[in-house]
Amino acid sequence: MVTERDCQGKKDEELVGKILVNPDYFLCLIKRYEIKLFYYIKRISGLRDEEIEDILQDVFIKVYKNLNDFDHSLKFSSWVYRITHNQVISNFRRNQARPQVVWDEDSSVLENIAAEFNIEQKIDLKILKNNINTILGLMDKKYREVLVLRFLEEKDYQEISDILKKPIGTVGTLINRGKKQFLKILNNSVLKKAVKG
Amino acid sequence: MAELGKKILNKIKSEAIKPCPRWKFLLKNYSWWLAGAASMFVGSLSFSVVFYMLANNDWDIYHRINVSLAKFIFLTLPYFWLTLLALFIILADYYLRHTKRGYRFSLFKIVGASVILSVILGGIFYYGGVAAAIESALSRAAPSYNKLIFGPGRIWLQPEKGLLAGTIITLRNNGFLLKDFNGQIWEIKTESALIHPPVNLIAGARVKIIGQKQGQNKFIAQEIRPLFGKSGHCWRRHSLNYNH
Numbered sequence: 001m002v003t004e005r006d007c008q009g010k011k012d013e014e015l016v017g018k019i020l021v022n023p024d025y026f027l028c029l030i031k032r033y034e035i036k037l038f039y040y041i042k043r044i045s046g047l048r049d050e051e052i053e054d055i056l057q058d059v060f061i062k063v064y065k066n067l068n069d070f071d072h073s074l075k076f077s078s079w080v081y082r083i084t085h086n087q088v089i090s091n092f093r094r095n096q097a098r099p100q101v102v103w104d105e106d107s108s109v110l111e112n113i114a115a116e117f118n119i120e121q122k123i124d125l126k127i128l129k130n131n132i133n134t135i136l137g138l139m140d141k142k143y144r145e146v147l148v149l150r151f152l153e154e155k156d157y158q159e160i161s162d163i164l165k166k167p168i169g170t171v172g173t174l175i176n177r178g179k180k181q182f183l184k185i186l187n188n189s190v191l192k193k194a195v196k197g
Numbered sequence: 198m199a200e201l202g203k204k205i206l207n208k209i210k211s212e213a214i215k216p217c218p219r220w221k222f223l224l225k226n227y228s229w230w231l232a233g234a235a236s237m238f239v240g241s242l243s244f245s246v247v248f249y250m251l252a253n254n255d256w257d258i259y260h261r262i263n264v265s266l267a268k269f270i271f272l273t274l275p276y277f278w279l280t281l282l283a284l285f286i287i288l289a290d291y292y293l294r295h296t297k298r299g300y301r302f303s304l305f306k307i308v309g310a311s312v313i314l315s316v317i318l319g320g321i322f323y324y325g326g327v328a329a330a331i332e333s334a335l336s337r338a339a340p341s342y343n344k345l346i347f348g349p350g351r352i353w354l355q356p357e358k359g360l361l362a363g364t365i366i367t368l369r370n371n372g373f374l375l376k377d378f379n380g381q382i383w384e385i386k387t388e389s390a391l392i393h394p395p396v397n398l399i400a401g402a403r404v405k406i407i408g409q410k411q412g413q414n415k416f417i418a419q420e421i422r423p424l425f426g427k428s429g430h431c432w433r434r435h436s437l438n439y440n441h
Contacts, residue, residue, distance in 0.1 A: 020216060023209055030202040053201060060205045061214065068219040071297055165300035 002027055012076035016067055023064075030060055033077070037084050043148055045088050055091055059084045078162035081153070085145070085163060113151055117179050127190060135185045143178030150175055226297050233292035237314055240285035242331065243278050244319030249328035250275040253427045255352075258407065262358045272352055277345055286311045332425045336403060343403070347378045347424070354379055356410045361385075362424060365402045372418070373398060375406070383416050390418040395426075 007015070007028030018025040037059060041052045062083050070079055113128075136144055149155045149163060157175075161168040208214070259269035289311045293299045299307070322328055335342045343364075347353045353362035354377060363377035372386045385406060387398075396404055403424035409417045 024206065026209070027202045027206055030205060034201055056201065057205055057208075060201075061208065064205075064209060065214060065217055066222075067216040069217070069222040073298070161301065167301055167303040169303055 013072060016070055016076065020067060026064055033080055037080065040081065040084060040153055041088055043152055044145065055087055059087045062087065074162045075159060078159045081163045082165065116151065117183060131186065131189050135182060135189065138185050139178065139181055142174055143181050146171060146174045147178045147182065229292050229296045233289050233296070236285045236289035236292055237311055240282050240289060240311065240315045241318035242322060242327065243282040243285060244315045245322035245328040246331055247275050247278045247282060248319060248323045249332065250278065253425070258360065261360065262352065262355060282315065286315065329426055336425060344378045353405055356416060359407055359409050361406045361416055362404065365398065365400055365404065367400055368398065383414050386417045387421065390421050392421045393423065396421050396423050
């Protein structure tokens with residue numbers, strides 16, 4: 001039986017090799033990624049916890065079945081996120097639903113986003129927080145998914161490229177265009193509220 | 198959530214789930230590479246034929262049909278082969294993008310590399326005589342190919358302007374019967390025709406003819422050229438001795 005001590009100090013890539021010999025080591029990877037992936041699925045789907053756990057189970061089974069396909073030239077986390085992303089998409093295709101972005105981050109993340117997006121000071125962070133779910137939900141899927149990975153999951157461009165299987169140049173372009181669309185929707189929503197108010 | 202790991206591990210053990218063998222993933226990846234390489238290969242062959250057709254285009258005849266050089270080029274471009282070339286470059290991009298690391302390259306890089314490779318390999322095939330062999334084989338095996346290249350709307354089916362192309366059916370005194378690529382039969386007079394090698398006036402030979410239309414189905418030949426390929430520079434006057 002594999003214990004927590006067996007998992008400590010071992011890199012993900014190392015654990016992959018061990019799992020192929022002894023499946024019990026898979027528990028190490030599950031414990032390492034279950035929380036991160038849980039919140040990632042929650043952010044991009046808005047599903048209930050029970051549904052997320054079902055998807056998470058499917059993800060890990062898929063990860064296990066495809067261990068021999070893991071490409072050591074990329075980070076294991078990028079590969080796992082890729083499988084998770086694809087599993088959420090196929091889940092929505094099966095249920096013919098639209099992914100709902102859920103935001104429940106703290107204000108420090110909001111401040112970082114405000115700075116990164118050059119959001120004007122006069123736009124209250126409260127307004128941003130209240131509108132962010134709506135804004136992300138209104139955005140094009142291709143922009144939304146890169147913005148979630150970049151600013152909420154804090155992935156770098158190479159990781160996003162590996163997760164979404166897009167060239168790194170395309171990722172940069174999508175992030176820039178995503179920011180513009182985000183600001184446009186935000187400004188429109190602020191303007192509408194100002195006119196109404 | 199605390200039990201998720203154990204739940205997954207139990208499921209793996211109870212259902213005897215195993216990792217897929219590595220060879221399956223390798224086979225899948227190599228298949229994409231092979232398909233991509235095959236597409237590039239066919240694209241290169243297409244390019245070699247494009248090059249061959251442009252190199253052997255009858256550039257000297259455009260003044261006969263009173264069109265500008267630009268319009269002549271537009272009329273004689275090998276659209277079939279250019280379309281095939283474009284199609285296989287697109288396919289090569291599709292297949293290579295599905296390889297394990299293909300997604301890292303932009304569309305511009307993959308298409309650019311495909312085009313460059315097609316030009317290089319196409320050039321090698323052209324100089325190796327592959328393009329000529331392809332044209333010749335297609336022309337014999339697929340009559341519809343001749344119609345596509347030389348048929349209605351194409352340069353060599355304009356008898357009013359003195360241009361005809363087709364297959365020699367039978368030989369006659371002072372000429373032969375020709376079936377053009379639109380299916381019409383012509384009586385060709387060759388008394389004063391100049392014949393370019395490697396044309397051999399025998400039944401089944403495929404030729405291009407420059408001359409003058411005379412009546413409904415008669416044509417006086419001034420020059421007879423091979424259907425494909427460059428006309429030889431050694432001219433000989435037509436003699437009355439036929440190769441029956």
